[in-house]
Amino acid sequence: MTSAHSKLYSDDVSLVVVLVDTNPIFWATAALPFADFFAHLIHFVNSILLLNHLNRVVIIAAGVSSCAYIFDSSDAGPASGVGVSDTFDKASRKVEEFIAQEARATASNGSVAPANTSSLLSGALSLALCYIQRIFRSGTRHPQPRILCLQGSPDGPEQYVAVMNSIFSAQRSVVPIDSCIVGTQDSAFLQQASYITGGVYLKPQELNGLFQYLAAVFATDLHSRAFLRLPKTLGVDFRASCFCHKKTIDMGYVCSVCLSIFCKNQRKCSTCGSEFSRVMPDLNSMPDQSK
Amino acid sequence: MGSMTIGAKYKTTPKDPGTPGILRMNEDKFTFIPNDPRSAMKFNVDFRSIKGHKFNKVDGDKPALLNLLKEEKAGGYMFGFDSVGNRDLCRDFVARVLGKHQGIVPSRPTARPDNSVASAGLEQLSAAEVERRVKLLREDSELQKLHKKFVLGNILQESEFWATRKNLLDDEANKASKQRSGFKSALVDVRPSADGRTNKVTFQLTTETIHQIFAEKPAVHRAFLNFVPKKLSESQFWEKYFRAEYLLRTKNTAAATAEAAGDEELAVFLKNDDILAKEAMLKIKRVDPTLDMEADAGDDYIHLPDHGILRDGSKETVDTDSELVRRTLSQDLNRHAAVVLEGKASDVELTNTKTVAEALARSKKEPPSNSAVDDANHERLLKVARMTEIEDLQAPRSLPYAPLCIKDPKEYFDSQQANALRSLGGTNDGRKARNCSLSTEEAFHHLMDQVSSIKVNKLNCPIIQSDMALKVLNELNEGISRSRRLNLKNPQEGLLGQLPQHTRDELMDHWTAIQELLRHFWSSYPVTSAVLYNKVQRVKEAMTQIYQKLQHIKESAQPDVRHEVSRLVKPMTQALDAAFNHDLEQQQKSSKGGSRPNGF
Numbered sequence: 001m002t003s004a005h006s007k008l009y010s011d012d013v014s015l016v017v018v019l020v021d022t023n024p025i026f027w028a029t030a031a032l033p034f035a036d037f038f039a040h041l042i043h044f045v046n047s048i049l050l051l052n053h054l055n056r057v058v059i060i061a062a063g064v065s066s067c068a069y070i071f072d073s074s075d076a077g078p079a080s081g082v083g084v085s086d087t088f089d090k091a092s093r094k095v096e097e098f099i100a101q102e103a104r105a106t107a108s109n110g111s112v113a114p115a116n117t118s119s120l121l122s123g124a125l126s127l128a129l130c131y132i133q134r135i136f137r138s139g140t141r142h143p144q145p146r147i148l149c150l151q152g153s154p155d156g157p158e159q160y161v162a163v164m165n166s167i168f169s170a171q172r173s174v175v176p177i178d179s180c181i182v183g184t185q186d187s188a189f190l191q192q193a194s195y196i197t198g199g200v201y202l203k204p205q206e207l208n209g210l211f212q213y214l215a216a217v218f219a220t221d222l223h224s225r226a227f228l229r230l231p232k233t234l235g236v237d238f239r240a241s242c243f244c245h246k247k248t249i250d251m252g253y254v255c256s257v258c259l260s261i262f263c264k265n266q267r268k269c270s271t272c273g274s275e276f277s278r279v280m281p282d283l284n285s286m287p288d289q290s291k
Numbered sequence: 292m293g294s295m296t297i298g299a300k301y302k303t304t305p306k307d308p309g310t311p312g313i314l315r316m317n318e319d320k321f322t323f324i325p326n327d328p329r330s331a332m333k334f335n336v337d338f339r340s341i342k343g344h345k346f347n348k349v350d351g352d353k354p355a356l357l358n359l360l361k362e363e364k365a366g367g368y369m370f371g372f373d374s375v376g377n378r379d380l381c382r383d384f385v386a387r388v389l390g391k392h393q394g395i396v397p398s399r400p401t402a403r404p405d406n407s408v409a410s411a412g413l414e415q416l417s418a419a420e421v422e423r424r425v426k427l428l429r430e431d432s433e434l435q436k437l438h439k440k441f442v443l444g445n446i447l448q449e450s451e452f453w454a455t456r457k458n459l460l461d462d463e464a465n466k467a468s469k470q471r472s473g474f475k476s477a478l479v480d481v482r483p484s485a486d487g488r489t490n491k492v493t494f495q496l497t498t499e500t501i502h503q504i505f506a507e508k509p510a511v512h513r514a515f516l517n518f519v520p521k522k523l524s525e526s527q528f529w530e531k532y533f534r535a536e537y538l539l540r541t542k543n544t545a546a547a548t549a550e551a552a553g554d555e556e557l558a559v560f561l562k563n564d565d566i567l568a569k570e571a572m573l574k575i576k577r578v579d580p581t582l583d584m585e586a587d588a589g590d591d592y593i594h595l596p597d598h599g600i601l602r603d604g605s606k607e608t609v610d611t612d613s614e615l616v617r618r619t620l621s622q623d624l625n626r627h628a629a630v631v632l633e634g635k636a637s638d639v640e641l642t643n644t645k646t647v648a649e650a651l652a653r654s655k656k657e658p659p660s661n662s663a664v665d666d667a668n669h670e671r672l673l674k675v676a677r678m679t680e681i682e683d684l685q686a687p688r689s690l691p692y693a694p695l696c697i698k699d700p701k702e703y704f705d706s707q708q709a710n711a712l713r714s715l716g717g718t719n720d721g722r723k724a725r726n727c728s729l730s731t732e733e734a735f736h737h738l739m740d741q742v743s744s745i746k747v748n749k750l751n752c753p754i755i756q757s758d759m760a761l762k763v764l765n766e767l768n769e770g771i772s773r774s775r776r777l778n779l780k781n782p783q784e785g786l787l788g789q790l791p792q793h794t795r796d797e798l799m800d801h802w803t804a805i806q807e808l809l810r811h812f813w814s815s816y817p818v819t820s821a822v823l824y825n826k827v828q829r830v831k832e833a834m835t836q837i838y839q840k841l842q843h844i845k846e847s848a849q850p851d852v853r854h855e856v857s858r859l860v861k862p863m864t865q866a867l868d869a870a871f872n873h874d875l876e877q878q879q880k881s882s883k884g885g886s887r888p889n890g891f
Contacts, residue, residue: 034738034742085749096746204763205766209760
């Protein structure tokens, strides 16, 4: 793999990958209608494109059963130029296609129960990182990449391992993950993602002013960020999900070989197959001062 | 603590018969008044100038001694006692007084009425151990404070207190440990000294040189074990040894042969050391068989006339036919080097020759003698084969290895998939249940509506309203200034800085005390014995007291700092609460468990 560290960056050129949560169940009950949200998003995307003519923006939709690229500013080509209506037309058409396809897939599949309210954050992150890697491998000077997650639905603990892996690979390729929560719940995944990769985590109170938040906090390029005072997250939820039941746990067992996390004492590690022969004492009788 | 008066003898050296007199000691000083009023050995010394004390092991007719060491290395005051009992009384008194002066009291059985198991508390401490502990306490005032609080307050026992600080003690001990001494690297060369008046010569032998002689000359060692004391006395043995050495040195071969013929014991020393010769044979077997010294002798310097210096620097003139020893300096040096490098097997207490000889015999294990000739031959052939093999024609010698077991990753992902599916069908909490009223189709339908409304309305709605913009700006500002305030300074430091000095010290003291107590509390679980049970009770009681003190601090704090104080106290009380809860749970468990007294 080509190391990101050896790359030549252009100081003020950004590549922003925006991950949009298109979870229908979330948007059905959200305080901010999807139509308004979409308008805020399009304006924000256009603002970024206007900040520098070399800036690039990619929008990836994260649904409940699949993810897709919705918009790529480089597709337009320099000749056609960038306009709000142009961006809007392209993006809205793609979103419609994507949602229709999602609806069909869900209907035919039938396996996705209505209760499943989490979107495929891990898949969307992977797509974003792949896209960024492709940019890294083409040409000599690169825009500074960053990822912005606009998430509304709650975390899916079953994606814990995949999300953490994406976070670490983002950290390795020096790609900050910014997060803006448009739902009601804080996201432990994104808190950790922003914390680990050095991005900004924000949970706005006034969702009707979403564009303003986006423009004030997330629009500046990475170079300028060094001179700005951006919101800092104070409490990061570092809890992990156990690998066996995908529950978020405070205290658990860790495989001494591969560091897999379990909520209950296991005879054998399900990840690496190590056998734990020593009998463990009851968790309740162990001193737990690390509360 | 009182005082003590006892009859003793003041001695300047251990061998000194001493000045009899009266030794009086109280908590601050000790005085010695000789029985003979004319004697000048009268003194009055403050205990603060005494750094430590030493006492001897009493065996046989040696007097019981107690030595009080002064601050500087200049020595001390040595007293002899009539009986060991008197000495021990004195020693215990001194230890207590010194302990008090230095902030430590060595274990006193009477000081622990609550000690249920006597054997656990009455540890026998060596003087060095006590010294180390005192040193640690003196160097670390915080440790001393804790020690005072808990050990002198009868909450923890001396041994319990130090048990958690083993690493500190060990560090101290390791620092003190000395390098083991081996043999001297100089050749053993005992030269006679003549008094010049008579024809007698005197050899000075120490146990150390004897040890070295035995190690370097196994034949002498064997002879000593065989002859002494059955056939010869020890001095007779050494006389013969030096006689033989003398004969060898003068190279008086004729005289040597004559004397050897007349005296079989002497002959032993004159003969070649057969044990060494055997060892040499064994070593030669291990030598690379392709090496042939004899064949190389032609181009070597061995045959040169200047080679083969005898140990006195004289040229080699020995007639090679002689039966007797033909030791050269190089042989001696070789043997000596081997012995020195081997080192002393164990720390033998070099008290007398007999023990030295026996210890050496014990440490030396006879190598297994495989006298079978064909076996040796076979081995030699194998060796030749190995030495002469051409490496790149050999198959690689495979090393034993255990194959690395990496599970099929597919299995893991399959299990993940199963888990994911299970969680999808699983139960949900109340919040999600609210959404369940909406089916997936309905939700998608709603979303499609939204998207189509986007297409219809285009981007008509204003994206920023002025009142909303103000709200957003305020929120962002507030968040940033809050995080800035918290990040500007260390919050803990800021909190502490606002408190008055004495409250701060008090809180810090309590915090270290709580940590110490909690460490002991948690380490005594599970409670498996009465000792642990008692310890938990004691520690719990102390924690309760601190808890009350903390509450008091919180309540009596000035109104302007009350909030800060309570914020600082909170983690302490939480930690204590966790311990109390645990204790309560254990008690409930044990009461459920039935008749067992301690629950385990």
